[in-house]
Amino acid sequence: MPPDAGRAAEQVARQSYGKLIAFLAARSRDVPAAEDALSEALAAALRVWPERGVPDNPEAWLMVAARRNLMQAARHRTVQANAQATISLAFEEAEERMNEAGKSVFPDERLKLLFACTHPVIDRSVHTALMLQTVLGIEARTIARSFVVSPEAMSQRLVRAKVKIREAGVPFAVPSGAALSGRLAAVLSAIYAAYGLGWDGLDGEEERHSLAGEAIWLGRALLTVLxxxxxxxxxxxxxxxxxxxxxxxxxxxxxxxxxxxxxxxxxxxxxxxxxxxxxxxxxxxxxxxxxxxxxxxxxxxxxxxxxxxxDWQALTTLYAALVTMKPTLGARVGQAAVIGRAVSAAAGLERIDTLDPRDVAAYQPYWAVRAFLLANAGDDIAAADAYMTAIGLSDSPAVRNFLASRLEQVRQASPG
Incomplete structure (x- = not known):
């Protein structure tokens, strides 16, 4: 009996999605078409692999199938003959190389795709989200939750950005000079955001752990280039x-x-x-x-x-520098937590109270830190309320259980 075809297809899709999309899109200059072609290839794998068995090199099989889907779709569209010929030759060469000894030898070009997603013609507000989806295959609803927008709104933004890449003829290449310095920060932020999503997978999800590993791989790959x-x-x-x-x-x-x-x-x-x-x-x-x-x-x-x-004093100095350079909400909440340990809970609360209530209303780390500081300051009733909010905003069962134990401690300490 052949191995579980569905599980095999899911695994190769998770591990190789970005690599496959990057290779296809870098040659077709069409991210949505590359995604459609790969999706059809995955559907074909689910039909064919249960009957014929999982191929020795599933990644190469998917690449060849996706390449054929992409070429077939191109034939049904009105495209310039020379452009279609260029795409065809590129994929013929890729298929020939992949068929040598049954090995997948096509290059990993995810870095090129990362930089394509940060091209100036793409709205800056969607750079990170676009990179997370195209390069790492993260679903729009997961990205939307991280950016605190609706899944529908995020999907629309991503679709528009991908179309823009195609229509503007954005080059798939690592830029140089001033263009590099202007776009590198966005690429670094996207890689770290991907790592953050993997890091948040506390409760043992294999996919989340794999995502953290992919982010580290991208970080290493970036260093080989820069x-x-x-x-x-x-x-x-x-x-x-x-x-x-x-x-x-x-x-x-x-x-x-x-x-x-x-x-x-x-x-x-x-x-x-x-x-x-x-x-x-x-x-x-x-x-x-x-x-x-x-x-x-x-x-x-x-x-x-x-x-x-x-060394809490050293951390206080470093957080002051971080907030000066990049005053994100996370950095400012972290600074308040460190001040609460280095100086006093009251000083930490004074710092955290400077944050805009509208910004922190749905930010779980704020409420967890605030609860901790309030408890250390002796305000158990307010701490209990903050812990309740933090628990309600947490997606992780392990974190919720930890916060619940802290909540129980302050409730027992409260005279009421």
Whole structure:
């Protein structure tokens, strides 16, 4: 009996989606057409593989099938003859190379697709979302939740952006000079956003864990192209520092463990060492940016392995720098949490109270930090209310259970 064809197709789609789309789109200059062609190839796999068995190289099979679908669709559209000939020759060459010894040898061109998604003709507000979907195959509804917009609105924005890439003839290439510096920040942000989505998969979802790994791979690939970009180096250092602690985020019973309570012996020392080496390399360029700053913050936390204590004053200094460079909501909430530990809970609350209530109403980390600070300040009733809000905004069962235990503690401490 052949292996489970559906599971095999799902696995190769998850692992190779971005690579396949990037290769197809870089040659056809048509992201929606590439997505349609790959979708049809996946549907064909579900029909054919149960009867014939899963091929030795599923990725190559899907590429050949998608290429044929793309060419067939092109024949049904009114296109310039020379353009169609160019596409045809490119795919004929790709198919010939893939059929050699049954190996998939087509190049991984996701970096080119990342930069295509940040072209100036594409609205800046959709850059990150577009990269998350086209390069990593994240569904529009998941992206919409991260950007706090409706799935319908996000889908419409993504469709318009993909059409714009085709109509404007956006080149699929890593830019150079001033064009590179202007678009690199968006690419770095998209890779980190992808890692963040994978990091949020606390409760063991294989797909989320895989997404974090893909983001790290993209970070490494970017460094092979841009080895002297300090912020690219800083981003990889940041992701490796966070990834080194993945297994420590839950205890043996699956319960969530906050960073300052994690057993440092369970952290990946090899990964932390690599992250610190990268951070020192980034610092040698004398261009300090927000990703390097965030990596430095994580490095301070990692130093607890040796000192046994967290240097909260150092974190206060680094967060002040981060908020100056990039005053995101996450950075400002993190700063308040650190001030609450380095100075006092009252000082942390004073800082967090400066945030606009409209910005934080649905931001779960704000409510979790606020609850912690209120509890440490002795305001158990207000802390309980904040914990309730944080629990309601959390998607993770493990985090909800952790916050519920903190809620129970403040309720027991409250005179009422």
């Amino acid at each position: 080895p002297d970009e300090p912020e690219a180096i800083g981003l990889l250092s940041l992701m490796l520092h966070c990834e080194a602690r993945r297994s420590a985020r839950r205890d043996g019973n699956g319960r969530y463990v906050p960073l300052d309570e994690q057993d440092t012996a369970t952290w990946n020392a090899i990964m932390i060492t690599e992250a610190d080496v990268l951070l020192r390399k980034a610092g040698s360029f004398d261009r300090f940016g927000p990703f390097q700053c965030q990596a430095a913050i994580q490095s301070v936390h990692a130093a607890r392995r040796f000192s046994g204590a967290t």
